[in-house]
Amino acid sequence: MTDHSRRQVTLDEVAERAGVSRSAASRVINNAPHVSKAKREAVQRAVTDLGYVPNATARALATQQVGAVVLAISSDNPQVFADPFFAEVAVGVNSVLEETELELILQLATSSRGQTRLEQLLRTRQADGVMLMSMHGDDPLAQLAEKSDVPVVFGGTPTNFEPQYYVDADNRGGARLATEHLVATGRRRIATITGRMDESAGTARYKGYQEALAVAGLDAGRVVYGDFSEEGGGQAMEQLLAEHPDLDAVFVASDQMAIGAMRVLKLAGKTIPGDVAVVGFNDVALARHTEPPLTTVAQPIQSLGREMARMLLALIAGESPTPLILPTRLVQRASS
Amino acid sequence: MTDHSRRQVTLDEVAERAGVSRSAASRVINNAPHVSKAKREAVQRAVTDLGYVPNATARALATQQVGAVVLAISSDNPQVFADPFFAEVAVGVNSVLEETELELILQLATSSRGQTRLEQLLRTRQADGVMLMSMHGDDPLAQLAEKSDVPVVFGGTPTNFEPQYYVDADNRGGARLATEHLVATGRRRIATITGRMDESAGTARYKGYQEALAVAGLDAGRVVYGDFSEEGGGQAMEQLLAEHPDLDAVFVASDQMAIGAMRVLKLAGKTIPGDVAVVGFNDVALARHTEPPLTTVAQPIQSLGREMARMLLALIAGESPTPLILPTRLVQRASS
């Protein structure tokens, strides 16, 4: 049985019980060299007898390493994290951190208090590293992070500069894929509803759309700017329909918006995909269940989290990993 | 401008610059009494001049308080957290923690490594408190948590005992609401697809169903046991249809399962709600978008997170909060 006394078991007690010095005990805990086999075993026995677990705080103070990394979401919207997207990122991050001794601290920097905290964190090394998903355009935190002492890897890229270490999804390539697919299936008057243009995901997807149409020699002028929300998607579709009644397809920069857009299309009496084909982006769970099921671009969200964590680990280990762009792929369903 | 030198600014430096002792400086940092106004101001000036931020680790070691609480999800399925449910809980938790100085550590205890870590945490006070959402039946961790030294609040209740501190949704009441609604709309042969019976959410919802039918004097024998998954819901529905072809309504213990069930119903040529009414549970985002939109029971997920955090804070403050059961409510849509 392990000890259940209230007080914590300390290294000193272990050392005493094993009949060695604290230094020696410490060495075997961290299995460092310079300990004879006999003492090593004595200490190990004492550890299990006493149920000793090192005090992480004391260790952190002594080693100047916190033993924790932060997953930070910087956004002006407190609800962002409610997006399943982040939950999946977190799962990915967790899966690789689980192999290490590092804790995962979640920092939703949505209020100004949260922002301040993240800021202090970046300035004063209260964590061994941070993964930053910055969700709005010219987030000052992103700049701060980039020149911070603590290792930072970005999830997605800020709009105003390219960070040194990041992992992102191939938004541009995905958008291109989607648009090419529309071209390949015979559409010629292809519109787009973009995402927020102050997020790189928004601009990159728009670029992909433009590229694909340029290559095909088609007109890329049927554009309305959206905001990634379902409602915004609906409004954008109305505007599109008003300005370009001849469109026969629309590439929508997110599934949420695509859902709003489809609602408007149906209301306008258009059939999908008969009159107009619709393609979304993200492949959220919902996409499989719309009427008709939504063709969309899937990105490997958990991988994104996993790779961010791996990259951070590499950074902490003193390596210099190269940025990573994760592939996206087209998931073909009935809406196109 | 704040200082940008590599080394951390320490309290000693602040004290020196302000011309006071370290003790005095410490007192003003923690705004404790017994400091003259002059010194207080001198220290404050030094703090801003130097850009001093207290070292959380050192403080933790000195005060024996970690400054962090853990949100732990114990489950045998690594993907649980991908469920939007937890993301929302996390948002709620974060919203109240943001008002405090506490960090939020996320601990997905899914692998055995994660389990071990959580276990050590409970045994050795490496956090000031933990919120535990235990997702499968007789999780040994739940027992361990209950008798741990560190404050623990449960999210949901384990099946095999009632913890001292918990917040849960009124699963039973919600199920009853849903079933009563079916009765009230004229259904008489009401079946149910239950959730996993090794989770309290599963058993409680089943009980609510039984109660409502007992009160109405109707037969509660049309039961198939499900597993909360979409696929499982479909299979359960097939079985239900085979065994009780006369059913005119089904209360399904989760939206995911309800979606699977509806698919099967349609395949069987049944109209919804014409031939059979369907009610789900949870009100996930998807529920609004099914064909037809799903009537379901909503639970206040973010509140759940918020209340867990509040309760934990109270516990840490030495109070003895009482368990909390959060109301659920019926969201009526077209499937019933």
Add this chain to the structure above:
DNA sequence: GAAGAAACTGGGAGCGCTTCCAGCAGACGG
């Protein structure tokens, strides 16, 4: 104006762990 209370002040002892370093013992070759 003296005695006692009240408010401030800084020294110093930790919190539990890591790590440098000087000291030692045993092994080995000459």
Add this chain to the structure above:
DNA sequence: CCGTCTGCTGGAAGCGCTCCCAGTTTCTTC
């Protein structure tokens, strides 16, 4: 048998902060 190496040991100095305590100053009050 002595000098040199190698590998073990434990003492001690921190890591940066809190907080107790004894000493000092200032303020009351009669």
